[in-house]
Amino acid sequence: MTMNIVVLGAQWGDEGKGKIVDLMTPYFAIVARYQGGHNAGHTVYVAGRKFVLHLIPSGILHDGVTCIIGNGVVVDPPALFAEIEELAGLGIEVGERLLISEKAHLILPYHRELDILSEARRGERKIGTTSRGIGPAYEDKIGRRGIRMCDLADTKALADEVRANVDARNQIIRDSTLDWHVVYRDLLAYGGRMRRWTADASLFLANAIKSGKRVLFEGAQATMLDIDHGTYPYVTSSNASIGGVCTGLGVAPRAIDGVLGVAKAYTTRVGEGPLPTELFGELAERLRESGQEYGASTGRPRRCGWYDAVVVRYAARINGLDALALTKLDVLDGLDELRICTGYRIGGRVVTEFPAALSEDSCEAIYDTLPGWKEPTRGARSFDELPIEARSYVKRLEEVSGVPCAIVSTGSDRDETIIRKDSVAATWLSTPASV
Ligand code: GDP
Ligand code: IMO
Ligand code: MG
Numbered sequence: 001m002t003m004n005i006v007v008l009g010a011q012w013g014d015e016g017k018g019k020i021v022d023l024m025t026p027y028f029a030i031v032a033r034y035q036g037g038h039n040a041g042h043t044v045y046v047a048g049r050k051f052v053l054h055l056i057p058s059g060i061l062h063d064g065v066t067c068i069i070g071n072g073v074v075v076d077p078p079a080l081f082a083e084i085e086e087l088a089g090l091g092i093e094v095g096e097r098l099l100i101s102e103k104a105h106l107i108l109p110y111h112r113e114l115d116i117l118s119e120a121r122r123g124e125r126k127i128g129t130t131s132r133g134i135g136p137a138y139e140d141k142i143g144r145r146g147i148r149m150c151d152l153a154d155t156k157a158l159a160d161e162v163r164a165n166v167d168a169r170n171q172i173i174r175d176s177t178l179d180w181h182v183v184y185r186d187l188l189a190y191g192g193r194m195r196r197w198t199a200d201a202s203l204f205l206a207n208a209i210k211s212g213k214r215v216l217f218e219g220a221q222a223t224m225l226d227i228d229h230g231t232y233p234y235v236t237s238s239n240a241s242i243g244g245v246c247t248g249l250g251v252a253p254r255a256i257d258g259v260l261g262v263a264k265a266y267t268t269r270v271g272e273g274p275l276p277t278e279l280f281g282e283l284a285e286r287l288r289e290s291g292q293e294y295g296a297s298t299g300r301p302r303r304c305g306w307y308d309a310v311v312v313r314y315a316a317r318i319n320g321l322d323a324l325a326l327t328k329l330d331v332l333d334g335l336d337e338l339r340i341c342t343g344y345r346i347g348g349r350v351v352t353e354f355p356a357a358l359s360e361d362s363c364e365a366i367y368d369t370l371p372g373w374k375e376p377t378r379g380a381r382s383f384d385e386l387p388i389e390a391r392s393y394v395k396r397l398e399e400v401s402g403v404p405c406a407i408v409s410t411g412s413d414r415d416e417t418i419i420r421k422d423s424v425a426a427t428w429l430s431t432p433a434s435v
Contacts, residue, residue, distance in 0.1 A: 003257045004215040005428055006245055007325075009222025010261035010315035012231075012269035014295070014302065016327035016409055017262045018042025021058040021218045023414050029213035029433045031059025032068035032205065034248030035238035036220030037107060037137070038079040039130040041296025045412045051090060052296050055080050057218050061092060066208075068201050071103035072238060072248020074137040075149070077190035079107075100194065101201035101249075102150035106187070108162075110169040110178055111136040117173060127234055128271025130298050138237035140165070149198050152191030159184055202250025209255055214433055217245050217256070223315040224269075231358065234273025242319040258428060261321040261403065263312050265329045265393075268302040270295050274358045276365045277305035277341045291331040306339040306367065309400035314354040316403045323406035323424050326397070329390060330378040330410045338393055339367040342400050370396060380410045383418050 007024065009015045022044040025031055038054035044061060045051075053060065055075065057067040069075060084094050111133030118135065119126045129135060140146040145165060151158055166180035209215060221240040224230045229241050238244060246253055266287060269275045279287065284304045287293065293302035315321065332338060343352040345364040373387035380386055386394075386408075398405055406423035410416045419425050 003428060004209065004217065004255055005258040005260060006217040006219065006242060006256055006319075007260050007262060008219030008242065008319060009225075009240065010263040010312050010319070010321065010324065011222055011267055011308075012224045012275070013222040014041070014268055014270065015222065015262040015264050016325070017219060018044045018053060018058045019327065019409060019412060019414070020260070020262050020325045020407065021216060022046070022061060023417055024216055024429060025059040025062045025065055026432050027214065027429050028059065028065070028216040030066045030068060030205070030208055030215045031057040031218055032070055032201070032215055032249055033057045033073050033218050033220060034070045035072040035240055035244040036236065037074040037132060037134050038076055038083070039132045039134045039236060039297060040220035042218075042220070043296050043412070044414075046414060048413070049090070051087070051092070054083055054297060056083055056087070056094065056098065059216065059218070060087065060094060060097065065097065067094075067098050068205065068249070069098070069100040069104060070201055070249035071101040072244055073101075073104050074107050074134060074141070075100065075104050076107035076133065077187075077194065079132075081190075081193070096196070098197045099199050099201055099204060100149055100197045102148065102198050103250075104149050105137055105141045105146040106148065107133045107137040108147065108165070108183060108187070110166065110173065110183075111140070113173050113178075114169065126272060128273075132297075135237040147187070149194065152187060152194070155188065158187065162187065205249060205251055205255075209251075215255070217249070219244070223261075223318055224311060226318075229318050231273045234271065241315075258322045258424060259319050260323055260325055260406070260425070261312070261315055261319060262325045262327060263307075263315075263401075264327050265307060265332055265397070266291075267305045267308050267311070268293050270298070270300050270302050274360045274363070275303055275305055276310075276344055276358070276360065276363050277308045277339075278303055279305050286335075287331060291328055306341055306365070307397060308341040308365070309397065310341060310343060310352060310354050312401040312403065316401065321403050324398075324401065324403050325407035325409065325425070326394065326405045327409040329386075329394070329408055330376065330416075332372065332393075333376050333378060334374065335372040337372050338370045340370065340397055340400060341365040341367055368396065368400070377410050379416045381415070381418055383408065383420055
């Protein structure tokens with residue numbers, strides 16, 4: 001059995017997917033990203049050294065692993081090369097280990113401008129995007145005017161397409177001085193440099209899976225930021241939940257053997273939109289500082305709140321989660337008491353399913369209150385060594401979320417992790433890959 005596993009976010013992003021993917025990578029031959037772009041910031045610490053991956057799958061830190069950027073990802077060429085150079089500076093050579101789908105769409109300079117303009121026009125209703133041009137690039141894809149990796153080969157057709165697109169953009173961005181010749185020339189240059197990595201990713205994956213290689217699918221963003229299933233319109237512009245794996249890589253659902261949702265032991269969100277368990281004041285500050293809750297891509301402070309089981313239960317349903325990797329348990333060390341949200345009170349009614357439209361003003365979170373713990377959990381590597389209150393917290397959280405915690409993370413380093421005995425993760429991670 002090949003056992004290909006998906007790792008994706010079960011909340012609003014930044015759950016620690018990078019850390020979990022990195023620690024699982026030794027058991028896989030291939031790590032593949034299926035959506036999003038360099039709006040993602042996946043942090044991995046190895047022996048105290050910090051790596052932040054944006055476009056390149058977090059598996060790149062392991063020798064011999066092939067990393068795939070799927071057709072569902074939007075690729076910004078300068079951002080890609082900046083990341084490759086940064087990795088090289090840290091001693092990681094991408095070399096021939098990268099493969100980019102020929103069908104992946106490109107982020108062009110005007111997408112960034114349009115992103116910023118669109119946010120300015122929304123004023124108080126702004127999404128709080130990462131300003132990376134993600135939304136406009138996906139708009140062009142759906143609008144059937146996007147430019148794909150494979151389109152860089154046909155220079156004549158590319159010139160026509162770039163010219164039409166830049167002309168159209170210049171109509172919208174009136175003070176734009178963007179010259180289509182410049183965009184075209186830069187694209188050709190990037191096209192030449194990216195050719196070595198461009199391939200049919202779907203075919204590559206199909207052949208690899210057929211020959212028994214294991215694939216780890218790495219989600220970016222998260223279920224609650226999914227364009228269809230998230231807190232629309234305060235979402236990103238791609239399918240970050242399970243469906244994105246098939247559409248974003250050209251793999252069949254049968255190729256997926258397991259789904260791991262990553263969730264923080266509390267909740268955070270960057271940007272605007274509802275966050276029913278949001279905390280303010282001293283407690284929010286306490287979580288932000290001890291959890292170092294500042295965006296890995298933009299540096300923005302993250303909004304912090306209690307663990308929301310309504311959200312994770314919803315993510316479990318949408319994605320068919322087999323298990324959770326619960327991260328940042330150590331951040332809760334030393335708190336007197338903890339809360340877990342089990343439902344919302346909306347207009348006098350108790351709601352336990354996440355609603356399609358949620359107005360924060362009329363939504364009150366309903367909590368279970370549990371005792372905190374005094375002894376540190378930081379760095380714990382077995383469930384039994386956790387303080388009894390921490391174990392009770394995890395157990396209660398499993399009950400109300402309806403998913404078992406197969407992995408509990410107790411620090412940012414690879415080794416600061418509990419892989420629970422008899423869990424699906426213990427099965428998934430039993431035989432290292434021979435890559
Ligand atoms: P991602 O986008 O889901 O990969 O998550 P980010 O990298 O944006 O944010 C997660 C942050 O939490 C990173 O700085 C990680 O190094 C850190 N982190 C991950 N797991 C743990 C943990 O168990 N404890 C602590 N203290 N930090 C963690
Ligand atoms: P990772 O993969 C957290 C948020 C932005 C904004 C919304 C739309 O590191 O978990 P976009 O630029 O995508 O159009 O912004 O989505 N967002 C993220 N929040 N983690 C991320 O990625 C995010 N990527 C986008 O803050 O609210
Ligand atoms: Mg992140």
